[in-house]
Amino acid sequence: MGEALENILEVKDLSFAYKDKKILDNLSFSVQPNQFVAVLGINGAGKSTLIKCLNKIINFDSGSVKVCNKPLSDTSIVELSKMVSYVPQSVSTGFSMDVYDVILLGRRPYIGWRIGKNDRDIVQSVITRLGLDDFIFRKFHTLSGGEQQRVIIAKAIVQDPTLYLFDEPTSNLDLSSQFEILYEIKNLVLNREKKCSALVAMHDINLAAKFADKIMIIDDNSIYCYETPYNALNRETISQVYGVDSDVLYPDDPKIPQINVLKPNRKDNK
Numbered sequence: 001m002g003e004a005l006e007n008i009l010e011v012k013d014l015s016f017a018y019k020d021k022k023i024l025d026n027l028s029f030s031v032q033p034n035q036f037v038a039v040l041g042i043n044g045a046g047k048s049t050l051i052k053c054l055n056k057i058i059n060f061d062s063g064s065v066k067v068c069n070k071p072l073s074d075t076s077i078v079e080l081s082k083m084v085s086y087v088p089q090s091v092s093t094g095f096s097m098d099v100y101d102v103i104l105l106g107r108r109p110y111i112g113w114r115i116g117k118n119d120r121d122i123v124q125s126v127i128t129r130l131g132l133d134d135f136i137f138r139k140f141h142t143l144s145g146g147e148q149q150r151v152i153i154a155k156a157i158v159q160d161p162t163l164y165l166f167d168e169p170t171s172n173l174d175l176s177s178q179f180e181i182l183y184e185i186k187n188l189v190l191n192r193e194k195k196c197s198a199l200v201a202m203h204d205i206n207l208a209a210k211f212a213d214k215i216m217i218i219d220d221n222s223i224y225c226y227e228t229p230y231n232a233l234n235r236e237t238i239s240q241v242y243g244v245d246s247d248v249l250y251p252d253d254p255k256i257p258q259i260n261v262l263k264p265n266r267k268d269n270k
C-alpha cells in the first residue's frame with residue numbers, strides 16, 4: 001500500500017458571518033496535491049470571503065482549517081506566507097516601487113539578512129516566464145490594470161508556496177493573457193518536484209472547465225457542488241446557480257463541457 005496522500009488543504013465546518021449576515025455556513029472540503037480548483041458562484045456568493053478565511057485575513061467564526069496538516073490557528077504570519085500566497089481580487093495601486101522590487105517582495109518570507117543569488121534567480125525566471133522583462137524598471141503604479149495584475153501574480157509565484165489562492169486572477173487580462181496565466185497556474189500545480197495546489201475564484205465557467213481539475217460552486221452560503229468539470233457543469237446546475245438557460249457542448253474533449261449561455265430565466269433576480 002502506498003503512503004497516505006496528505007491533503008494540501010483541509011477545511012472542516014467553516015462558518016463566517018459579517019455581523020449577522022451569514023456568508024459561509026459549515027463548509028467542509030479538502031484539496032489534494034497537484035490540483036487546480038476553480039471556485040465559482042454569483043456575485044456576493046462568498047468566494048472572496050472564503051479565500052480570505054484561508055489566508056487569515058478574515059478570522060472565521062467556527063470550524064477549522066489545516067494547510068499541509070498544520071492548523072491555521074497555530075501558524076505564524078511568516079510561516080503562513082511560506083505556505084500560502086494570495087492574489088487579491090483588486091490590486092492596490094499604492095506601490096510607487098519598481099516592478100522588480102514589487103516581485104522581489106514575494107521572497108520576503110525567505111530573506112534573512114540579505115537577498116541571495118537564489119532569490120534573484122527565482123525572481124528573474126518568473127519575470128521571463130510571465131513576459132514581464134519590459135516592465136521591470138517601470139514604477140508599478142504606472143502600469144495598466146492587466147499589467148499590474150500579472151506583476152502581482154509573479155510576486156505570488158516567487159513566494160513558492162504550497163497553496164496558491166487566486167481571487168479572479170484574470171479579471172483584467174486580455175484573451176491571450178488569460179490563457180497564459182491559467183496555463184502558468186496549471187503548470188505550477190502540475191510541478192512534481194514540489195507538491196502544491198491552487199484555489200482560483202473565477203467567473204468564466206468555460207475557462208474553469210478547460211483548466212480546473214475540480215470545480216467548487218458556492219451558492220446559498222454553502223458548497224453546492226465540488227466535482228470534476230464534467231460532473232459539475234450541466235444545464236440544471238447552470239440554471240439553478242446562475243439563473244440562465246444554456247446549452248452545454250463538448251466541442252474539443254468529451255470530458256470538458258463548454259457552456260453557451262442563451263438567456264436569463266429568472267424574474268426574481270436572486
Ligand SMILES: Nc1ncnc2c1ncn2[C@@H]1O[C@H](COP(=O)(O)OP(=O)(O)OP(=O)(O)O)[C@@H](O)[C@H]1O
Pocket residue numbers: 018023041042043044045046047048049050089
Ligand atoms: N466588509 C464587509 N462587510 C459586510 N459585508 C461584506 C463585507 N465584505 C463583503 N461583504 C458581503 O459578503 C458577501 C460575500 O462577499 P464576497 O466578496 O465574498 O463575494 P464574492 O463571491 O467574492 O463576489 P464577487 O463575485 O462579486 O467578487 C457579499 O454579500 C458582500 O456584500
Ligand SMILES: [Mg+2]
Pocket residue numbers: 047048049089167201
Ligand atoms: Mg470576490
